[in-house]
């Protein structure tokens with residue numbers, strides 16, 4: 001969770017004092033400043049701030065032209081928003097198992113591709129990068145778009161790239177629980193100017209007098225209002241400046257805890273980029289061991305995490321939208337059926353796995369003491 005302090009307070013105060021709380025695109029504006037710094041950090045051509053991660057995913061899909069008749073491959077372990085966003089643009093989510101890394105299984109991904117698949121949403125859950133090397137290879141081979149859900153992983157590295165900056169579009173959330181936060185908020189990054197222009201159109205109702213970006217988008221189309229406010233922009237700009245230090249702090253604690261848990265023989269969950277890892281989890285042989293270990297301070301069993309587990313996505317499993325005729329499943333090119341066991345491998349892993357907090361709210365001396373407690377298997 002990104003810490004909010006005096007600097008964010010001053011940032012928000014400056015935005016309030018300017019009297020201009022709605023975003024505009026003039027020089028020196030807070031959202032625009034944040035976007036240009038975010039794009040520069042990520043090595044992307046463009047960034048767009050929006051009001052949530054859900055909006056970022058929805059606008060990215062709309063920008064990519066995903067819609068009725070399309071299937072979107074989504075990790076089965078994620079916040080419900082990743083699977084709801086395709087529905088919001090009229091497409092259907094197809095769930096893909098996660099593997100031992102707790103991220104999208106490239107093998108299952110390839111098995112679930114059909115002639116109707118248009119896009120993939122790999123999710124970098126709990127700061128764990130997906131196997132983007134293999135996912136990008138599969139996507140290119142099948143000519144599929146990759147919309148990274150990096151909502152939980154801003155600032156996390158995958159080799160020499162940032163999560164979110166590898167696929168065609170990257171999406172972030174800045175709600176209360178993320179690495180960076182303004183309470184709520186989101187962003188899209190991309191280096192595809194046409195896609196960016198369409199996302200811009202979608203996030204601001206296609207109001208073409210507001211900005212020059214729309215000139216790249218072709219004819220304007222109806223969108224929504226997903227604009228971020230200048231207060232959010234000002235706070236997020238401050239948070240972005242703090243992000244590298246925050247991740248360094250997480251990395252230091254990861255190293256310490258990883259060493260302690262490994263030394264104690266705990267089954268640390270594999271990670272796709274151990275040299276940059278800032279997320280620690282353990283996967284036991286049995287569910288009972290995971291339940292016992294979850295009794296430790298800072299440990300949570302992944303299966304107990306409500307709407308992050310697909311079996312709790314009632315509205316999606318039952319294909320319910322706000323209106324009976326707004327039914328993406330009826331528009332799909334083939335019958336789509338969901339059942340509780342469709343990603344049984346994922347459920348098994350979530351039942352046996354626990355997330356271990358990096359305890360970054362504590363100084364290292366306290367973390368060293370807590371690491372000793374975390375090195376025992378049973379509840380302390």
Ligand SMILES: Cc1ncc(COP(=O)(O)O)c(C=O)c1O
Pocket residue numbers: 051052053054055078079081082123125149151152173174175184185186
């Ligand atoms: C993986 C993932 N995707 C998408 C979202 C949606 O973000 P928001 O809550 O900002 O709409 C979240 C938020 O919790 C998330 O964790």
